[in-house]
Amino acid sequence: MPNICLNSRDELLLIDIEKIAFLQANGNYTRLTYIGGQSMMLTMGLSKVEDMLRAAHPKNRPGLYVRLGRSLIINQAYLSSISMCKQKVVLSDRGHNSYSLSVPKELLKVYKNKISDTFASMNK
Numbered sequence: 001m002p003n004i005c006l007n008s009r010d011e012l013l014l015i016d017i018e019k020i021a022f023l024q025a026n027g028n029y030t031r032l033t034y035i036g037g038q039s040m041m042l043t044m045g046l047s048k049v050e051d052m053l054r055a056a057h058p059k060n061r062p063g064l065y066v067r068l069g070r071s072l073i074i075n076q077a078y079l080s081s082i083s084m085c086k087q088k089v090v091l092s093d094r095g096h097n098s099y100s101l102s103v104p105k106e107l108l109k110v111y112k113n114k115i116s117d118t119f120a121s122m123n124k
Contacts, residue, residue, distance in 0.1 A: 004056050008043065017056055018064075021078050021091050021099055023049055025071035035078055035093045046073065068107050082112045 006013040021035040025046040032049075033039040042049060050073060053065050067073045068089070080092035087105050092098040103111075 002056050004052050006042065006044075013040070013042075017053060018075075018077070020065075020075050021097075022075065022101060023073040033099070035075075035091070035097050037097060046071065049073075066111065068103050068111060072101065072103065074101070079115070082108055082115070084108055084112065 078091040
């Protein structure tokens with residue numbers, strides 16, 4: 001999968017989109033966190049980053065990223081669990097790195113059903 005290149009006056013960033021665990025809105029900025037723990041602040045809003053991810057993603061593959069509300073995008077490749085009671089999504093590389101993210105209950109319910117339906121249709 002290709003990288004995204006962000007070039008500004010002061011810096012050039014090459015972002016490996018397969019290793020992104022999640023992106024969180026932070027005002028007019030976006031905090032990008034890799035599954036390995038490294039994070040960086042991007043000087044653009046979450047919607048603009050989401051558009052760049054869509055443009056970089058191969059058209060013949062299913063979407064890797066899902067937006068959960070106004071302030072969070074997760075990489076579904078790292079989805080480990082969804083806890084409705086705790087209102088948490090856990091992203092993990094099934095090794096050393098794991099992130100527990102708070103998500104509103106209604107968004108979790110819709111997302112959980114979508115994932116469940118996808119796996120049910122694959123097993124038919």
